[in-house]
Amino acid sequence: MxxxxxxxxxxxxxxxxxxxxxxxxxxxxxxxxxxxxxxxxxxxxxxxxxxxxxxxxxxxxxxxxxxxxxxxxxxxxxxxxxxxxxxxxxxxxxxxxxxxxxxxxxxxxxxxxxxxxxxxxxxxxxxxxxxxxxxxxxxxxNPPENKLKKEEQKLKKAEEERVKDAEALGEKEKKEKKKKDKEKKEKKDKKKKKEGKEGEEGEDKASEEEDENSGDEDDDGVVWMTDTSAEAAKRRAQEQLTAATAAMVTVGNLEAEQEAARRKAEREAKKAAEEEARKKAEEEKKAAEEEAARAVAAAQAAALASADPVVRLRALLADKDAPTVVKELKGMTVEGGVAGKMRVLYEAALAGSDTKMDVTLKARKNIFAQFAQDPQSQLAQLIAMEHMFAVAAPERLKEAPYLLKQLYETDLVEEDVILAWAQKSDAGKLLGVPADGGKAVRKAVAQVVEWLQSQEDEEDEEDEDDE
The missing domain is CATH 3.30.30.170 (Defensin A-like)
Structure with a gap:
């Protein structure tokens, strides 16, 4: 059960x-x-x-x-x-x-x-x-029959019997009263006939005495009734319910009230507990967020104070706007000149994120464009890219062709500069790129270089045909 x-x-x-x-x-x-x-x-x-x-x-x-x-x-x-x-x-x-x-x-x-x-x-x-x-x-x-329980049937039957008895009692009393009224009238008529026709004064006196005597007789044997109607009889029957029935009804109501009060108290207690748990969770969440914010702020402060230019620039990229980042990068003094600064930018902006490098480059194009104004700066970017894939992040070498293609499509590096860099196998020596590493990078981007070379050949053929 x-x-x-x-x-x-x-x-x-x-x-x-x-x-x-x-x-x-x-x-x-x-x-x-x-x-x-x-x-x-x-x-x-x-x-x-x-x-x-x-x-x-x-x-x-x-x-x-x-x-x-x-x-x-x-x-x-x-x-x-x-x-x-x-x-x-x-x-x-x-x-x-x-x-x-x-x-x-x-x-x-x-x-x-x-x-x-x-x-x-x-x-x-x-x-x-x-x-x-x-x-x-x-x-x-298919409406329900709504059958009453045995106890309810007994109560209903008892109530109907009491109403019936009360109605019978009322009818009996009514008949008795009618009979007595008839007897009084007959007695009065008989007395009038016996006395004969006397004066009005004597007749009135006799009538008054008769009324008084009849009143005394009524007081001796008659039960006074205020109402003998069927409604009154039903009301008296209802009042005659046994004390046991009344107690049963009272106990049922009390049990229902106690049950309702208990449920209400349980709901209020549950609601209070849930509210307390919610507040506690919010406080813990707020404290955790504040702690995390403090940790991030401390990490950023430590990064900005770091002697490593890559770490410092990465912190600036996460917290400052593009002009601030460009100003900081231009003011840096690093080994390798412009190529060295580009190495710092590429490692901080691209190698320091799990996002695909070509996507990040496109999103931060405005920063990289500040260092792509002339062929020398563009070549410096390609050397920085070579260093990143050969030394700083060789595990992400498969992204090299997509990054090089993005450099070309966003007009950060010209086609001629890319072809020149591809043919100059020792360009990475400026930043200490090992020969094997430079060779691996060029092999990874070979398809992009061949595609650019084919485009250049087609353009040359078109120019010859025009001549």
Whole structure:
């Protein structure tokens, strides 16, 4: 057995229980189906017709259902696992069983003007069921019987008997009063005849004495009644409910109120705990961000103060604008002159990032363009590129042809300068590039150089044809 409703799963003292759903897949191929073995027992625990629960599965799964009233067999066409059916059952309980106010499952389905409501027997709240669900149509066509429990039937029967007895008592009293009035009238008429016709004064006196005497007689044997109507009789019957019945109603209301108060306290405690956890997480996140920012700032400060020009320039690239970077680079004093400065730029801007070098070069074109104003500066860039792939980052040699092509396409290095550098195998000696390294770089970019050479040959042929 398990608690009714997923929200009450962990409550060890919850008194509303239902069997755990059991499903069995039967058949195969086009005839495969799922048998909800204990659907009737579950529906009985929820006080809902088993057809409602089964039909809800069919509506949600888009499958045909079949319920045999004689045997209680509940079939859903298709193969559906127990976990999925259990999830759908929880949704059914939330929508069609539990009160929307106190979450108590003691509700009755009521139908009024094509609308479906849940009347809670614990708190009295009336919940409006969403009219858009397909199951509503089935419920409207097959309304629930809403049978009363044995205790409720006994109470209702006792109340009807009390009302009936009160009505009978009222009728009896009414008849007795009518009979007494008739006897008084007959007695009065008889006395008048005996006395004969006397003066008006004597007759009035006799009438007054008669009224007084009759009043005394009424006081001796008549129970005074203020109202003998059927409504009054029903009201008196209602007031005659036993103390045990009243106590039962009071205890039920108190239990419902205590349950609602307990749930409210649990929700508030859970909400407070979640809010406290959220604040703590935000504080920890903020502290971590501040610590990371301090670490980055310290690293940048250390980089800017570093004696290594590559480290210093890399910090500037991460924090400063292009004019500041260009100014710093031009003011540096490094070995190798312009080629040495380009070596610092290429290693700081390109080798220090995981991004593809040709993409980074295109993004920082405005910086590289400041050092590509003449063939000497362009050649210095090619020598710096050779040093980077041969010495600083040989593991990224496969990116060399893409970088060289990007230098050409962005007009940072002219075609003639590239061809001249390719033919000068010892150009990298200016920056201490080993011969094997320079040879490997030229081999890597050979296809780009051949492509540029073919373009130049075509241009020469066109010029000869024009002549």
């Amino acid at each position: 398990q608690n009714i409703g997923a929200a009450n799963a962990d409550d060890a003292f919850y008194r509303y229980k239902m069997p755990k759903l059991q499903a069995k897949i039967e058949g195969r191929g086009n005839g495969i189906k799922t048998n909800v073995v204990n659907n009737v027992e579950i529906a009985k625990a929820l006080e809902r017709p088993p057809e409602y629960v089964l039909k809800y599965y069919g509506c949600e799964l888009g499958a045909q259902t079949n319920f045999d009233k004689a045997s209680g067999t509940s079939i859903v066409n298709g193969a559906h696992d127990t976990r999925k059916l259990s999830e759908l059952l929880e949704v059914f309980i939330k929508k069609y069983v539990c009160c929307y106010s106190c979450n108590n499952p003691e509700t009755q389905i009521k139908i009024k003007k094509e609308n479906i409501y849940l009347k809670c027997k614990a708190c009295g709240f009336v919940s409006d069921v969403d009219p858009r669900h397909k199951l509503n149509t089935f419920i409207l066509k």
